[in-house]
Amino acid sequence: MDRQYPSAALERAVGEFSRLPGIGRKTALRLVLHLLSRPEEEVSTFGRVFSTLKQDIRYCKVCHNISDTDICSVCANPKRDGSIVCVVENVQDVLAIENTMQFNGLYHVLGGVISPVDGIGPSDLQIASLVERVSAGGISEVILALSPTMEGDTTNFFISRKLAGLGVKLSVIARGVTVGNNLEYADEVSLGRSILDRTPFV
């Protein structure tokens, strides 16, 4: 319904922003006009960072996390415990787990979960390289930290079958009530799991 913008350059810039997820044409226009109000150097830097983004960013050859180098800073850190590998969906999940400061092992970034609806099968994910990594030895435990959804569970099951017989301990992150919330607001499934998977009171 929008009438055309008074400038093709503006139209182009708005078009680029509005192609990003969650950004509509109004927000895109606001962002472009914000950039126009900034110094030229700042705006051209903004552009330059993204024009070389795909070339600048590499993926760790071991865990497939985003990295500046062939081996990421986690995998290359001698203080991390290489015998435990935590399998996650994506980069955000690595950051989320790192932020908890409760994990000192290494990661394996799958790049998604098995989802037939979205056309994502096992071969689209870094599952073969996980099996290879475990087969190479030196890993005693694999923690499955995928989303507690049907797709996550399917992927967990698929991975568990692939790793069976490789002599590695397989675990899955705990499901239960969330810390800090009143019990009455917990969903039934999580509350049920929290009783089934109860842990010894220290």
Added chain:
Amino acid sequence: MDRQYPSAALERAVGEFSRLPGIGRKTALRLVLHLLSRPEEEVSTFGRVFSTLKQDIRYCKVCHNISDTDICSVCANPKRDGSIVCVVENVQDVLAIENTMQFNGLYHVLGGVISPVDGIGPSDLQIASLVERVSAGGISEVILALSPTMEGDTTNFFISRKLAGLGVKLSVIARGVTVGNNLEYADEVSLGRSILDRTPFV
């Protein structure tokens, strides 16, 4: 509280996005990861559009609206009525009024409103050029279409003093109840204005 990203290039890209208004670090990360999932050509185009944005975009010498040329498409259109000039705050307001398809005159984009709190005085706005434009003749009416706020009203008043004696008719966009809403939800000030400024029933 965020631990550092595993890559300086990622850090840089997230930093650039999160400097935009309304975009936090989590959203910025999501946008960067979205771009990384796109083809290289698409991402580099995204960057190139913004690296030259400030050079690509010009402002109309007459009305100061965004333009690809020295004179914008509205000012250059012989079918528009050059005797009526609508004074607006910014580019979005031009688009909003154009979308109504109720105005066939020209615009004058101030670039903001007088706001001492934000350090914006009359000299930061395109007021002098408006006075010049009116003084040059050929304009019979100036419509003030600024936001119905204290800053907008202050600016309206300032402009009205500057244009006094130039023999131009000065009007302000109508304030009243919004179309399509129940009267009981209208705010008191707008409802009061709608009675004071009532128009003959056709």
